[in-house]
Amino acid sequence: MTTLNLIYPEQSTIRFKTMVFPDGQPHIKIDMDSVQMLDRRQPVTLLTRVDNANDLLTTLFIKNTLDYLEFEQVGLHISYLTAARMDRVMLDGEPFSLKVVAGILNQGGFKKVKIFDPHSEVSTALIDRSYTVTNHQFVKDALDDYFRKHGNSVYCLVSPDGGALKKIHKLAQFLQTDNVVECMKERDVKTGALTNFKTTTENLEGQTCFIVDDICDGGGTFAGTAKMLKEKGAAKVNLIVSHGIFSKGSKIEFVDEIYTTDSFRKVEGVQCFEVGKYL
């Protein structure tokens, strides 16, 4: 596969240099020697994080460069998509950010777009020719790693809220388990405050729980959920999140171990897998 890999440049088939001009404009230069021998009718995949406005612009600049070079089939693999959480107008006076980001990506005219564990189906609904790459294999790898280190034990998968609930049963099917604990939380979208952590599961005595979700930002969702699970007897509460932002650090109260990927950035102090394997 021919790749232009911004996440792991050393693995890129097409070599390039990225830079930022003094006025802040991002720029890319493709090493023409590395494209000379390529058949431009064959597919090229651009792998990138789209975690800020400059990444978005760089992505479109690269597509434009490849268009000029007459590559015919350029696909885009996105490890982390900025604004994926803003999948509706949350409050009057705020934008529908994901719609804007999707509109920009659609300008690129990519042949196919794959997104690793997007926050909701709104991303693939708005982005042309786009597909979700599920978290299934990543979660399986995390569980295998955990049980290799700690020995096998009875475990349950936990969905912490409504967003995660939509995905957890397909994951459970993939992992061939039916031990799923459904939880709920409430978020005040004005203040971000989290309250009302609850679940209908009564007893988790001795269980090893794995909370599975797309993003850990400040970690409040997971501290609140883990506290509740431990009050119900859980022996261990671990967290598996595809995208580790960890805006308040990677130590989360009541959570024992954390698995994430470098989809957003490489995270120290937790088990951080390379996202490239899953894209």
Ligand SMILES: O=P(O)(O)OC[C@H]1O[C@H](OP(=O)(O)OP(=O)(O)O)[C@H](O)[C@@H]1O
């Ligand atoms: O680490 P935190 O700061 O707690 O944020 C992470 C949570 O935020 C997002 O969900 P959101 O609250 O937007 O709800 P939803 O999944 O039900 O849409 C995400 O899916 C996590 O559940």
